[in-house]
Amino acid sequence: MTNGEPIIGEIWQNSALEEGISITSVNGWQCTGKLTKAQSRATNSVITIPLTCSGDLTGTALVAVDRPKAEVDINFRLSNGKVGQLSVS
Helix, strand or coil: CCCCEEEEEEEEEECCCEEEEEEEECCCCCEECCCHHHHHCCEEEEEEEEEECCCCEEEEEEEEEHHCCCEEEEEEEECEEEEEEEEEE
16 A cells, blocks of 8 residues: 555456455455456456445556466555556456
């Protein structure tokens, strides 16, 4: 986070083979976003994912995906003005 707040990012896949991201703050809020099927099939792309968060927050994540390297960079902005970025590999 730009304010130094520690966050944890996760890439997930559920039993229905849907993929998404989760961003969790040590201060208690969490945001999740789900990829569309077309986004899930892309090998190298930058995609926009709407986020649904705890505490009636919403947001948007700009996600750069490099599947061959198994790397994901996430830049996000929440409706309360918080912004941040993280990498998951």
